[in-house]
Amino acid sequence: MTTKTKLCFIGAGFHAQTNIFPAAVEAGAEIKAIATRNLERSKAALLKFGSTGTPYDSYEQMLKEEECDGVVVVAQPADQMRLAMECIRAGKNVYVDKPLGWNAVEASEVAKAAKETGVVAMVGFMKRYAPIYMKLKELINDEKLGAARSFEARFAVDSTPFCKTEDEFMKLVAIHFVDLIRFLFGEVVQVSGFSNNRSEHISQTLSVKCANGVVGSVFFSGMTAWTRESERMMVTFDHGFASAEEVNTLVVHHSSSTLEKTWQFLGEQDYVYSPSASAMSGAYRDLYVRGFVGEMAHFMECCQKGQTPVSSAEDNIGTMELCDRILSVIQTSTRD
Template sequence: MTNAKLCFIGAGFHASTNIYPSAIEAGAEIAAICTRDLERSKAALQRFGSRGTAYDDYRQMLRKEECDGVVVVAQPGDQTSLVLECIQAGKNVYVDKPLGWNAAEARHIADAAEQAGVVLMVGFMKRYAPVYMKLKEWISGQTLGAARSFQATFAVDSTPFCKDEEQFIKLAAIHIIDLLRYLFGEVVQVTGFRNTAGEYISQNLALKFANGITGSVYFTGMTAWSRESERLLVTFDDGFASADEINTLTVHQSRTSGTLPWKDLEERDSVFTPSGSPMSGGYRDLYLRGFVGEMAHFMECCRKSITPLSSGRDNVQTMDLCDRILSALV
């Protein structure tokens, strides 16, 4: 990891808890911070040990600051216009999801970034989480044969920030939706059922991918799940892999001999998990959830002018799938 100069727009709870510390851990230098309040911008700089410049006008910051990229973590309704102005200023941009509220808006922004020749990356951090990166290796390497099917579960108390199904899909479940695209490719068929009551969300989906992989998805957002939970089980030709709660991947390789399974010790499990050492401080969570990895990836893309894994163009397909899921629910 090497240093890159980044400017930031936004210093709310998510940005301060996850994005700023991860960027610093990945080697970023905070060149400037802009919020709506100058004193708040100064306080954020001080909190993260930066001697950069505080702003309360992002347009002034974009004009004055020379940086490798701009990190935008604002309210969802503000992000589209903010990103477009960053692109028009010729800046590389990382933006927290969602970017655009639908596929048409996402496509407009992706077009603008490509025309301007700047890097545009969307914050789908699960692509950079070690457990899912390891699972992706098993899927791509086909050590267990081809992936055939999956079961995914995502449960969270989304009631404080999601008041209906569209908000739930595009502000919370979108991370899993994007992850499934990253792991398995593009979806060709969606069916779904709901048992939703207002902000209490309950959804079951069936997805079929272009490569033939099929899977079931369970989404729920309600106060019953004050403890967030996510699991992903993938079945291969010759075994299965289970990603549990972000921090454990269990890979089961089925027996290869012709004897009965209870006669020998042919079957085996491999468990991949991080150390539980307290020496990690608060950074263990930021690494395991993928925040440090995505910040490192963004800075590398800025320095090398390469297309991010979770690019603005790729984001168009994720937003399209979100809308197709909403349309499929009955």
């Protein structure tokens, strides 16, 4: 009989209750305790997700009293580094929703503390665990279409209610695709870009080159124009291309190897990958497709086995460094 992974939670806000709690339960976790600033809120969250665990209005007390496999921190961005460090000092494995640290220096401090303490420290970059991007990563690694040569990326959303500056937009929104670029293509060695912003309305274009030679163009937008959130990642290989559209459809095109004119016969091949949909999938389909269940399952496995997460605190340093570099380049080009 498999023992359930016992998780404690700090925070029970909208994102936590909409995505993280249900994803953890779906992945098989047992919610052992929840700590918020309000005891009644903690009790309500436990009840909502069918847990008989313990409510707290003090995370310090919870960390002191509860034995668990890991702690999930989903709090305000300004609080997350401090809370993560408290968990690490208490010897607890910890998952922290992005961003973990507001810059590379802060990210390094957390990674160093986790390494010294010997605990699992994972950052919530759910796109790494989304089936569409895992499949795209597989295509890049196995080189069945040849080597990846270039990519075009788009990530656009109305971030104006919660991002008022370009810095906030990069660290709270665009960071997902910044991290995804590193996950898919490796480290970025060159970056250039421009922005055309108006107050909290953000529009950015970037050009990047990776250490392995892959080049890419990136479009980020945080504007009311994008109330319909949109994302795309198209990769060109030696012998075809793959286009990941809106999280749930991956089109893979194999170019014909024949020397004949392919328009004269059915010589082109496209494979389309997508999740099924039915009344039985309910809201859980979205949690799987977007990667929330996958990341929770991965964190739980790392806690049980003592493994280093794919999106570890140490790896997070590279993502924060790249965010800092992008901001520096854009701000310099704006001044010029």
